[in-house]
Amino acid sequence: MSLRSLFVDFNSYFASVEQHEDPSLRGRPVGVAPVAAETTSLIAASYEAKAFGVGTGTMVREARRRCPGIQIRVARPERYVVWHHRLMEAIDHAIPVGRVGSIDEVACELVGRQRRREVAEEIAQQVKNEVALAAPGGAIRCSIGIAPNDFLAKTASDMKKPDGLTVIELADLPHALHGLELRDLCGIGPSMEARLHEAGITTVAQLTAADKHRLRHAWGGIEGERMWGLLRGAWLPTAPTERGSIGHSHVLGPELRTPVGARAVLKKLLVKAAMRMRREEMLSGAMAVRIRFIGHDQRWERDLAFDPTDDSRELLRLLNGVLDSGNRRHPLPGPANATPLSVSVTLMRLVPRTQSSGSLFAPTQDTRRVDALVDRINNKFGYNKLYFGSMQLALEHDAAPMRIPFNRVPDTDSENEAGHDPLWLQSLNRFKAIAEGEHRRRERGGKGN
CATH class of the missing domain: 3.30.70.270 (Reverse transcriptase/Diguanylate cyclase domain)
Structure with missing residues (x-):
C-alpha cells in the first residue's frame, strides 16, 4: 500500500x-x-x-x-x-x-x-x-x-x-519515469535544466540514478536532496511558508506600450498591492520594480529599502522617485527609445503591523484614515471606484485586471476582482514568461530580416 x-x-x-x-x-x-x-x-x-x-x-x-x-x-x-x-x-x-x-x-x-x-x-x-x-x-x-x-x-x-x-x-520506480524529458518534471524549468546539463545530467534516467550529493550540488542546496527523495517515492509534505512579499505584474497591451502607459500601470499595480497589504495588516520595508522591453533580453530593475509603511501615497512617491532616478530626459528608465513590454512591482520585507513601530516620518493618523476609507469604499462598491489620478490611463484600458495571488483561493467578496486570486495569478505568471519570450524572439527575428 x-x-x-x-x-x-x-x-x-x-x-x-x-x-x-x-x-x-x-x-x-x-x-x-x-x-x-x-x-x-x-x-x-x-x-x-x-x-x-x-x-x-x-x-x-x-x-x-x-x-x-x-x-x-x-x-x-x-x-x-x-x-x-x-x-x-x-x-x-x-x-x-x-x-x-x-x-x-x-x-x-x-x-x-x-x-x-x-x-x-x-x-x-x-x-x-x-x-x-x-x-x-x-x-x-x-x-x-x-x-x-x-x-x-x-x-x-x-x-x-x-x-x-x-x-x-x-515497484514501478524509477523505470516509469524514464520515458519523460527533464522538463516534464515539476520544478525543472529552463534554467534548472541548463544547470543539470552542466552537471552531466541530460535524461531522467540519469537524474534518477544520481546520488543525493550530486543532486544537492546541481540544485545548489537542500532542494536537490528533496528531489532525490521525491523521485524515490518518499512522502515529503510541503512545509508551510510565511508570506514574504506582495506584488503584481502585467504584460502591457499594445495601447499601453509607451512610457506614460507603463508608468500608469505600475502605479495601479502598486496601489493594488498596498490595498492587499493593508487588508492583511502588514507593513512593507522594501520595493522591487521591474520593466521588460521588446527586443531586449535584459530587464530594467531597481530595489529600494525604506522605513516600514502601508500608505499608498508614500509608496507612490517612492515609486516615482525610482522611475525618475535615471536620465530625466526620458520619461521611463531603461534603454533609450525602447518599447516597454511588461511591468511588475513587489512590496517586500513584510512585517505585521503589530510588530513594527514604523517610522518617525510615518503618515499621520488622518492619512491612515483616508487609506482605510478608500479601501472600504472599493471593497463595498467595486475595485477602483476611488483611485489616484495617475492611474487613469491604465484604468481606461482595463490594464492589470483581477489576478490570482499565489497559494490562496480568491476572496471575491473583499477583492472584487477575480484577478487578485493567487491561483489565477499563478497561471498568468506562467503565460507572461512565455509571452515575453515570444515577443523577444519575434523582435530579434524581425531585425534579422
Whole structure:
C-alpha cells in the first residue's frame, strides 16, 4: 500500500470552462487570451486547437493562421474562480480536498484502505463522476495521477491527457519515469535544466540514478536532496511558508506600450498591492520594480529599502522617485527609445503591523484614515471606484485586471476582482514568461530580416 497521493489536473481548464458555458464552442478549437489583441499570446487552448499546433504561448494572429476556425475568447478570471470552487466541492464528495496547487490542480491524500490500488482507482473514477455531475456535457474533464507522493502523482497526471488515469507504484520506480524529458518534471524549468546539463545530467534516467550529493550540488542546496527523495517515492509534505512579499505584474497591451502607459500601470499595480497589504495588516520595508522591453533580453530593475509603511501615497512617491532616478530626459528608465513590454512591482520585507513601530516620518493618523476609507469604499462598491489620478490611463484600458495571488483561493467578496486570486495569478505568471519570450524572439527575428 505505497500509494498516498491522488492528484487531479483539469484539462485545458480555461478553454474548457468557456466551452462548458457556451455549448456552441464544444468540439471546436478555442483559444483564451488575456486581452483582445492580435499581438498577445494565448494562455490556454482547447484540445481541438492543440491538434493544429496551437497552445499556451501561441500568439493570437499565429493561432488564427494555423487554425483558421479557432474561436478566441478573452479570459474571464471571475468565472474560472467560480468553477474552481464548484469543482473543489465536487471532488470533496469523493475524497477530502488536500493541497490546492493552482486554480486547476489539487492534491488529495489517500489514507487507510484508500492506499490500496483498486480502492484508489475507484475513488479516482468517483472524482470523474462527480465532476461530470457538476459540469454535465463533458466539456470540463480531468486527468488523475495516483502515486506515493504529490510530486509523482502530479507527474502521473500529465502522462495521459485528456481524461486520463495513471498509477505509479513504488515497484514501478524509477523505470516509469524514464520515458519523460527533464522538463516534464515539476520544478525543472529552463534554467534548472541548463544547470543539470552542466552537471552531466541530460535524461531522467540519469537524474534518477544520481546520488543525493550530486543532486544537492546541481540544485545548489537542500532542494536537490528533496528531489532525490521525491523521485524515490518518499512522502515529503510541503512545509508551510510565511508570506514574504506582495506584488503584481502585467504584460502591457499594445495601447499601453509607451512610457506614460507603463508608468500608469505600475502605479495601479502598486496601489493594488498596498490595498492587499493593508487588508492583511502588514507593513512593507522594501520595493522591487521591474520593466521588460521588446527586443531586449535584459530587464530594467531597481530595489529600494525604506522605513516600514502601508500608505499608498508614500509608496507612490517612492515609486516615482525610482522611475525618475535615471536620465530625466526620458520619461521611463531603461534603454533609450525602447518599447516597454511588461511591468511588475513587489512590496517586500513584510512585517505585521503589530510588530513594527514604523517610522518617525510615518503618515499621520488622518492619512491612515483616508487609506482605510478608500479601501472600504472599493471593497463595498467595486475595485477602483476611488483611485489616484495617475492611474487613469491604465484604468481606461482595463490594464492589470483581477489576478490570482499565489497559494490562496480568491476572496471575491473583499477583492472584487477575480484577478487578485493567487491561483489565477499563478497561471498568468506562467503565460507572461512565455509571452515575453515570444515577443523577444519575434523582435530579434524581425531585425534579422
